Amino acid sequence: MNSGKIRGKVWKYGDNVNTDVIFPGRYLHLVDPREMAKHAMEHLDPNFVKNMKKGDVIVAGRNFGCGSSREQAAICLKYAGISAIVAESFARIFYRNAINSGLPILVCSVLPDKVEQGQILEIDFEAGEIYTGKEKIRVPGLPEHIMQIIKDGGIIPHIRKQRG
């Protein structure tokens, strides 16, 4: 993500989307993120991987990413091409894993009620705004150093950049 702006189709899910359905346990031996991406959301939505496009956005309810600490859940979504996740709330380990993987995430309690599966959404991270096509919603942006980690592509590229 370079400009701090994204535009993509909405994949809408409910509450408590857990990391087992995002990235099933039988694939935990995989080490290549592109292989991981092939199984993203497999136990929740078998249509996801074949129908999603790079740049799409996930909009979800409460407690997204709950359950196992598997970072593969964040990695597979990023490598599948998801450009951001907006949820009412996130489980804590997934929240950290998403940032560390360079996957933008935003907390917004009102958005799920205002969007439909398949519609287009625009997010401006710098301005802290989400545009649904009907209205602009202000959201608290991420702290600057976290945005920088995401812009750098994740915690490791960020650390390497800092070390010079």
Next chain:
Amino acid sequence: MSEKILSRTSGREAEAGDIVDARVDIAMSHDNAVLVSKVFKEIGVEKVWDKEKIVILFDHRVPANTVETAKGHKKVREFVKAQGIKNFYNIRVGVCHQVLSELGHVRPGELIVGTDSHTTTHGAFGTFSTGIGVSDMAAVWATGNLWLRVPETIKMTVEGGFPEKVMSKDLILHIIGEVKSDGANYKAVEFSGPTIDEMSIASRMTITNMSMEMGAKAALIAPDEKTLEYIKKRSKREFHPVSSDTDAEYECEYVFDVIDLEPQVACPHSVDNVKVIDEVEGITIDQAVLGSCTNGRLEDLEVAAKILDGKRISIDVRMIVIPSSWEVYLEAMNLGILKTFIEAGAIIVNAGCGPCLGAHEGILAAGERCIASTNRNFQGRMGDTKSEVYLASPATVASSALMGEITDPRG
């Protein structure tokens, strides 16, 4: 307690809401050490910060179930050798959250991080123990530190004596059913009260282990004589236990009384979908799993064995017993408990995570139902997405295996 531990490890007075840079005392990884080491190498630091503070063992897929897993294990062994990591246990010990304290790596007052969400288990010994992802762990391996936000604490007081055949698993399932899967999100939960005091270490570990399923960052029980007796047998190192001040501030408090607690069952497909046993009695099952970091200890096997002693499980049920460590396995063997299970028609598998996460040793086909003493029942967790997992106590699992359907262990 969380404030005290995170203050000590960050070298500053910290309160709930503060962000600290904390010094890690123990960093634990299992099969996913292969990913941690991959990320660690990308950082570009040559050596881990402290080869005595890292603990690595394999438990999720042991012995290696596929060529891919075998490759991963091999890479970890090579890494461990190159780094001189002292505490590497290969496939020899059992489930990480059981063996960490058995092997003397848990000491009250310390900060433990693990690349596994059920790292909260070790809070039963008065530690601040929390799960992190592989990238955070790679950063710990490189620097020895991790930034953490000091959580607010929820106090849960438990009173009353458990009725016959009702266990700590029933209590924590009931709690999760009440507060829901995000009820303790980002928070530390402190358990106290006469019921907790009375509990064995094993029962306390079930409570702190399952606290993850209400979103807890950490779950703590203040160390007492029982804790100190256990720890001192296994760790020779000095430690500094902490407990909360009497005027400590909590975000909120819950009080639970177990005197009338009935066996509880978490129904598909979420851990907070908890029902009282009489609402689910009679549902037929195909598989029963007794084991895991939640309920695979000697106490759990003993309760189940007592129910199955001299009897045969239903012909239509596959019962899989998984002692959570080789220490537990050996003790169960010496006490004749394993014989009881085998004679009842159950099978015993090696200490490890087994089917809990859907890796191997008991996968479910579409349409099959399992009752398990494990910790998660998300859709497809133990096999096909059209299979179902019910979570319960070891007593309920054993009684259900006997009858071939979900059964109240109280009779």
